[in-house]
Amino acid sequence: MSRSATPPGSLQTEFRFELPRGYVDEAGTVHRSGVMRLATARDELVPLRDLRVQENPAYLSVVLLARVVTALGTLPVISDGVVEGLFATDLAFLQDFYRQINAEGHTRAGVVCPHCDTGFEIDLGGSRLGES
16 A cells, blocks of 8 residues: 555655665665655755766656655665666656655556556556455
8 A cells, every 4th residue: 555544634745656666785685665755845946966967867756756765674784776677667657756746646557458548547656456
C-alpha cells in the first residue's frame, strides 16, 4: 500500500514505492521497496550549487533523488552512488514518482486502457494485485 493512514487535517509527507526492477547492491541483494518524502525548496535549490550538476544538468535528478528517497530496502544510506546504480527503468520510475507526489500530493494517476478505452485510476506507489 502506498499511502499510510493520515488523520484528517494532516499532511502526508512520505510515500511508499516499489521499484520495477530494484537496486542490486554489491552482495547481489535486490532492494525494491522504498520511501520518498516530499521535497522542500532547499531540496531543489541545494543541488544547483553542486559542481556535477553545473557541469551536467542531467545530474540534477540524481542529486535530488538521493536527498528525498529516505529508504530503499535494507540499505543504511541512500547516496548519489546508489541512485547512479539504479537501472534506467527504476530511475525513470522515481523521476515520475517524484513529479507525481510533489505536484499532485498523491501517488494515483488516471489512465486509459489502450484496448477497451476505459478510464481508471492506478497507484504509482507499487501496489500489486492482491495486496491490500
